[in-house]
Amino acid sequence: MGKKVHKAACVFGAKFMLEQVKRLEGELENALEAKDIEGVHQMRVASRRLRNAFGYFQDCLPGKKAKTWQDEIRKITKSLGRARDLDIQIECINDCYDDTLDAQYKPGYRRFLLRLKQNRVKAQEKVEKTLKKLQDGSFLSEMHQRFEKLSAKAEGTYLFTPSLYQMAFEAINEQLEEFLGYQEFIRDPENIEKLHAMRIAGKHLRYTMELFAPIYKEALIPHIRVMKDLQDQLGTIHDADVWVSWLPKFIEKERSRIEDYFGNVGPLKRLLPGFEHFIENRQQVRKAEYDAFLSTWDTLADENAWSSLKEIIKTPINVEAALIHLSTNDQDKTEEKTSEEIPEEEDRETTPDSEISPEPDNPEPLRQEPSDV
Numbered sequence: 617m618g619k620k621v622h623k624a625a626c627v628f629g630a631k632f633m634l635e636q637v638k639r640l641e642g643e644l645e646n647a648l649e650a651k652d653i654e655g656v657h658q659m660r661v662a663s664r665r666l667r668n669a670f671g672y673f674q675d676c677l678p679g680k681k682a683k684t685w686q687d688e689i690r691k692i693t694k695s696l697g698r699a700r701d702l703d704i705q706i707e708c709i710n711d712c713y714d715d716t717l718d719a720q721y722k723p724g725y726r727r728f729l730l731r732l733k734q735n736r737v738k739a740q741e742k743v744e745k746t747l748k749k750l751q752d753g754s755f756l757s758e759m760h761q762r763f764e765k766l767s768a769k770a771e772g773t774y775l776f777t778p779s780l781y782q783m784a785f786e787a788i789n790e791q792l793e794e795f796l797g798y799q800e801f802i803r804d805p806e807n808i809e810k811l812h813a814m815r816i817a818g819k820h821l822r823y824t825m826e827l828f829a830p831i832y833k834e835a836l837i838p839h840i841r842v843m844k845d846l847q848d849q850l851g852t853i854h855d856a857d858v859w860v861s862w863l864p865k866f867i868e869k870e871r872s873r874i875e876d877y878f879g880n881v882g883p884l885k886r887l888l889p890g891f892e893h894f895i896e897n898r899q900q901v902r903k904a905e906y907d908a909f910l911s912t913w914d915t916l917a918d919e920n921a922w923s924s925l926k927e928i929i930k931t932p933i934n935v936e937a938a939l940i941h942l943s944t945n946d947q948d949k950t951e952e953k954t955s956e957e958i959p960e961e962e963d964r965e966t967t968p969d970s971e972i973s974p975e976p977d978n979p980e981p982l983r984q985e986p987s988d989v
Contacts, residue, residue, distance in 0.1 A: 623769075624777045629673035630766030632827055636666040637759050640692070640750075647696070648747050650740050653703040660696040663689050668823040672787055678762065681755075688755050695746035699739040704855065706732050712897060724890015727870065776831055784828035785929045791821040796922060802913060805906050808857050815850035818843055835928045842921060849909040856902035863895050 639662035646655030667689050670677065677685065706729065713725045750756060798814035801807045822843040829836045867888075875881050916922070 626676035630763040634763035721890040859898040
């Protein structure tokens, strides 16, 4: 990060990171058993959110173990990636293979499913290897204990400090600027690489907003939903691009398999209608989703969505509450130092830290630009 993370920010970050660790623990068995696709999906999302948080709260991690934790989480994300991609592809074929599908296309679709499921079995072997190592190891429990211990300090710590708002502003603004940097490319439907890069940047922005959302109460929720919708649209576009690029290679590979086995490519004829139909289907889906994405983007532009987001993150700090807390802390420290010189009085009234609300509650908070904090 480059800047020292203060204690309050570490406590705040620990609460989020503990939640992600718990999700990893909770979905571990489900992902190992592979009974449904949600276990792998939820673990992968939690690992990505955790890695994103590590980037902002690096100084809050134990120095000697920080790199090990980051490396292990990265391995989880990577090992689950191939399995998740195949789950999505299998689900896509199943959705298309219904009662409305013409009988001439079904052999080709069934061949798709056969090969994808074979690949999914192989991918699960890597998932099991990684997750069993995770299950047998100690680093997940070490993270849990570390973040749980830090989170426990939230009750006596004023979390919503100016420095935390400053951190949130810089993090969200940086990700927003990177995401918006791709908008100049979106009018070219053939700019596959830039659209994919925009999707990744949007994912990082969404994760960062989710991380810091609690300090803005409900204000970021609509923008998180917007990013989820855009991410889904860009994701569908990317998936269609992957299909269209991969399918001709798949057909050629299947042609070679058939020729090697039968000595000729005759049996391929009954599969080709389904192959060609699905290619056309993905091209149509891609066009429709791309048009929908542009429509959504134009609507957001008309609504000044990005300007609105920037206004929200311009640190609506409850300065009064922060100053009261700081003043009380200083007074308590002074009283502790001079306690031997001050005669003890009965019914001395003090305001413990725990009675100070950890949330900004001033109905008319003073607004400060982050640079003024």
